[in-house]
Every structure is written in structure tokens, then in C-alpha cells.
Amino acid sequence: MYRIGLSVNLELRSGGSPLALLFLTLNVPFKELLTYECCEHRYLVADWSLECPACALRLICRRKMMVKEFAVSAPGKVILHGEHAVVHGKAALAVSLNLRTFLRIRPNKSGKVLIHLPNIGTRLSWDVVQLQALLSTLQVYKNDEPISPHPEEMEKLKEFAGIEKHSADTESLAVLTFLYLYLSICERDLPSLDIAVWSELPTGAGLGSSAAYSVCMAAALLTTSGQISCPLEYGTDTGRWTVDELNIINKWAFQGEKVIHGNPSGVDNAVGAWGGALRYRAGKITTLNRVPTLKILLTNTKVPRSTKILVAGVKNKILKFPAIMNPVLDSIDAIASLCEHVLDAMVETPSLEEYPVLEELFDINQHHLNVIGVGHPSLDRLCHVTASHGLHSKLTGAGGGGCGITLLRPDTDSSVVEAAKQDLKLCGFECWETNIGGPGVLLHSSSSLKAEVQQVFEGL
Ligand SMILES: Nc1ncnc2c1ncn2[C@@H]1O[C@H](COP(=O)(O)OP(=O)(O)O)[C@@H](O)[C@H]1O
Numbered sequence: 001m002y003r004i005g006l007s008v009n010l011e012l013r014s015g016g017s018p019l020a021l022l023f024l025t026l027n028v029p030f031k032e033l034l035t036y037e038c039c040e041h042r043y044l045v046a047d048w049s050l051e052c053p054a055c056a057l058r059l060i061c062r063r064k065m066m067v068k069e070f071a072v073s074a075p076g077k078v079i080l081h082g083e084h085a086v087v088h089g090k091a092a093l094a095v096s097l098n099l100r101t102f103l104r105i106r107p108n109k110s111g112k113v114l115i116h117l118p119n120i121g122t123r124l125s126w127d128v129v130q131l132q133a134l135l136s137t138l139q140v141y142k143n144d145e146p147i148s149p150h151p152e153e154m155e156k157l158k159e160f161a162g163i164e165k166h167s168a169d170t171e172s173l174a175v176l177t178f179l180y181l182y183l184s185i186c187e188r189d190l191p192s193l194d195i196a197v198w199s200e201l202p203t204g205a206g207l208g209s210s211a212a213y214s215v216c217m218a219a220a221l222l223t224t225s226g227q228i229s230c231p232l233e234y235g236t237d238t239g240r241w242t243v244d245e246l247n248i249i250n251k252w253a254f255q256g257e258k259v260i261h262g263n264p265s266g267v268d269n270a271v272g273a274w275g276g277a278l279r280y281r282a283g284k285i286t287t288l289n290r291v292p293t294l295k296i297l298l299t300n301t302k303v304p305r306s307t308k309i310l311v312a313g314v315k316n317k318i319l320k321f322p323a324i325m326n327p328v329l330d331s332i333d334a335i336a337s338l339c340e341h342v343l344d345a346m347v348e349t350p351s352l353e354e355y356p357v358l359e360e361l362f363d364i365n366q367h368h369l370n371v372i373g374v375g376h377p378s379l380d381r382l383c384h385v386t387a388s389h390g391l392h393s394k395l396t397g398a399g400g401g402g403c404g405i406t407l408l409r410p411d412t413d414s415s416v417v418e419a420a421k422q423d424l425k426l427c428g429f430e431c432w433e434t435n436i437g438g439p440g441v442l443l444h445s446s447s448s449l450k451a452e453v454q455q456v457f458e459g460l
Pocket residue numbers: 101117118119120169170171172173174175197198199202203204205206207208209210211213260261305306307308397398
């Protein structure tokens with residue numbers, strides 16, 4: 001018999017056969033294997049839901065719901081190469097940014113769910129009873145695997161939230177993502193919650209703010225509903241989940257990205273969950289441990305655009321001109337692979353000799369991105385201004401405005417960078433030098449959040 005530090009309640013879903021069940025009060029630290037006895041069948045499982053192959057007994061083991069306040073954060077990202085092509089199975093190289101989205105979650109006994117989204121000026125609340133009634137009309141139940149948002153279910157959510165059928169505006173997408181993840185993750189045990197989200201990232205600018213939002217929402221709801229642990233040892237400021245739990249967070253965040261992007265590749269939420277630098281291809285995540293410290297100038301053209309619309313536009317272009325577009329996607333794939341090879345070689349023997357290759361890859365890919373229809377005059381302007389200072393740039397993310405990245409060589413004189421930044425600001429752009437490679441999603445005690453973030457949350 002086992003005893004877990006926290007009591008658990010087992011919900012039984014039987015396959016209909018008579019059950020000789022041993023009630024388990026488990027007492028092992030969550031991370032150890034759990035042994036269940038069901039009928040005469042004994043087997044070891046490491047996860048929290050299982051099916052007895054003999055009697056189809058389903059044991060869903062849930063931790064007690066978290067009742068304390070906590071916070072989570074997730075990084076934005078920069079795609080070095082592969083945006084849009086990655087949606088069609090090609091490789092993308094992406095690195096996390098040191099700009100993060102923060103979420104504070106406060107379970108309460110008000111019988112209401114409250115979301116505060118100050119970056120987009122949204123503050124909404126619903127009665128849990130209303131949401132419970134909505135849940136009964138949805139097929140959001142999952143067989144232990146996150147399920148994709150079904151168009152009919154999304155229409156019901158839109159109707160419930162008073163959102164126009166084809167609306168893709170900022171608030172609509174954020175609210176729908178929250179409602180979908182809240183109902184799908186918390187299921188029958190809908191908690192009263194107060195959730196606040198605030199980001200250092202510009203939203204809708206190509207830096208993966210949607211993914212950081214989805215990763216934070218998934219991590220917070222999974223933790224508070226007891227489906228993953230709360231790895232915050234007493235007295236510590238931050239915690240990180242296990243690999244298995246990060247996979248669950250990433251899978252649910254991907255569902256959130258589907259609400260916002262329509263047809264996401266999954267690269268953005270992967271970077272948000274795992275952090276660092278990675279290659280993403282057709283759902284396969286490969287962590288890149290050997291990436292030199294690249295200096296990047298980030299420029300926001302401040303031209304608003306929607307990833308969902310841009311991604312759909314590329315898909316239509318591929319359908320319209322497959323013989324023209326597919327070779328372009330293959331070329332972008334080759335650029336990402338060559339860039340990864342060059343970066344790996346640079347770690348082996350650091351030298352400036354490889355930079356001209358990296359700069360040329362930026363230029364070639366930027367031209368390809370214009371060909372597939374995601375360029376914008378503001379991005380052309382950005383590339384022209386930096387080129388006049390001998391620097392090479394490309395758009396990052398969905399394009400159509402938003403952000404571009406400029407590669408800064410280690411030997412680039414700071415006066416050149418300052419002159420380029422001045423000229424970019426004269427275009428009305430906002431630019432800043434950034435560090436890449438920050439950690440993925442983190443759990444924080446609310447009191448340990450940096451003062452700027454605490455101030456925002458306290459003011460809500
Ligand atoms: N901090 C935030 N607060 C509320 N909604 C957010 C936040 N960050 C992102 N979002 C949601 O994500 C959308 C932007 O996603 P997207 O168009 O993919 O751009 P990005 O390049 O930033 O990922 C916003 O319109 C909004 O719905």
C-alpha cells in the first residue's frame with residue numbers, strides 16, 4: 001500500500017466489468033512510480049491515468065486542487081530561419097528571448113472566474129455556474145490527451161462570450177483561448193479563479209506573444225487543477241516541472257495556439273515551454289545545445305498584423321502556385337539547415353569568418369519571405385536602413401509588419417549600431433539589443449516576481 005503526501009481521489013470509469021478495487025491512499029512522492037492494484041491485475045504506471053487492459057478499468061488519479069496563489073512566466077521567441085515554412089513541415093531554428101509573459105493565478109471562493117489582460121485592455125468575468133452549464137454542451141472531454149479545438153465547439157464558445165463568428169481581433173482570440181483551455185483542462189472541477197496576464201513582449205509583433213500567453217495559461221491551469229505538480233519547494237522563488245509535465249504543458253499550449261494561429265506549427269509554444277535554442281521540424285523538437293552567443297538587434301516596425309491571416313495567406317498561395325512555392329519552402333528549409341551547421345561549427349572554432357555566410361542567409365531568406373507574401377514595405381525599409389550601415393536583417397515571426405532581426409557581428413563597432421538605431425527610430429520603429437536563450441516556462445511564488453511585474457498585478 002502506498003501513501004502520497006497529498007491525499008488523492010480516484011475517479012473510476014469502469015469498462016462495465018465487476019470491480020474488485022483496492023482503494024488506494026498513496027503515500028509516495030509524486031515523482032515515483034505508482035503501483036495500482038485492480039482486480040487481480042498489478043502493473044506499474046508512471047502517469048496519472050491508466051487503463052487496466054484486462055477489465056478496462058480506468059483510474060484517473062487527480063491531485064487535490066491547488067488552493068494557493070502562484071505565478072508562472074514564459075519567454076517570447078525569435079525565429080532565426082524557417083517561419084511559415086515550418087507550418088508546412090520544414091525546419092525552423094528558434095531561440096527564446098529574455099522578454100517574458102507573466103501570469104498570476106488566484107483561486108478564490110467567489111464562484112466567479114475573472115481574467116485581467118491589461119496589455120490588451122480586457123477585463124472580464126463569468127459565474128462558474130454559467131461555465132459549468134456551457135461545459136455540459138461541449139465535447140471538450142479528452143482521453144488523457146489534449147484535443148484540438150473543434151469548429152463547432154469554438155462557435156459555442158464564441159456565442160457564449162458574445163464574439164462575432166469570424167472575429168479574429170485581439171480580445172476575441174485571447175478570451176477564446178482562455179475559455180477553451182479553462183474548460184478543457186479543468187473539466188468537471190471548474191474552479192473559481194482570478195487570472196491576470198501581463199507581458200514584456202509587444203503583442204502581435206512576431207515575438208511569440210501568443211505562444212507565451214498559451215504556455216502560461218496551460219501551465220497555470222494544469223497546476224491549479226492538480227494535473228501536474230506544483231514544484232515550488234517551500235521558501236524557494238522559482239520552480240520547473242519535470243520533462244513529462246513540460247510535455248503536457250506544451251501539448252495544451254499548442255491547442256491554445258490553434259485558437260490564435262488557426263494552423264500553428266508548434267515551434268512557438270515549444271520554445272515557450274522548453275526555452276533555449278531549438279530546431280523544430282514536423283513536431284520534432286531538437287534542443288540545440290551548441291549555439292554561439294549571437295548578438296541580435298530587434299526592431300519593431302509597430303505595423304499591426306495577424307498571424308492567423310498571414311499563415312492562411314501562405315497556405316492559399318501554396319495551393320495556387322505549388323510548383324513555384326514548394327521549391328521556395330525547400331530553399332528556406334536548406335537555409336535553416338545550413339545556418340544550424342554554421343552555428344555548430346562556430347562553437348567548435350569561434351571565428352568571424354562564418355558571419356558573412358550567416359548574413360547572406362538572412363538576405364536570401366528575407367527575399368524568400370517576400371516571395372511567399374509575408375513581407376511589408378516597413379520591413380523592406382528596415383532592411384534598407386540597416387543595409388546602409390553594412391548590417392543584414394530579416395523579418396521574424398509571421399511578418400506582414402511586426403518585428404525584424406538584425407545580425408550584429410562581434411566586431412561591429414558600437415557607433416555603427418547606434419547610428420543604425422537612430423535611423424530606425426527616425427522611421428518610427430522601436431529597436432533594442434536583446435539577449436537570446438532564456439529559460440522556458442517557470443513557476444514563481446507571487447512574492448518573488450520582479451517589482452515591475454508585482455506593481456502591475458497589484459494595480460489590477
Ligand atoms: N499579454 C497578452 N495579453 C492578452 N492577450 C495576448 C497577450 N499576448 C498575446 N495575446 C494574444 O495573442 C495574440 C497575438 O498573437 P499573434 O498574432 O500570433 O502574434 P505574436 O507574434 O505576438 O504571437 C493577441 O492578439 C492576443 O489575442
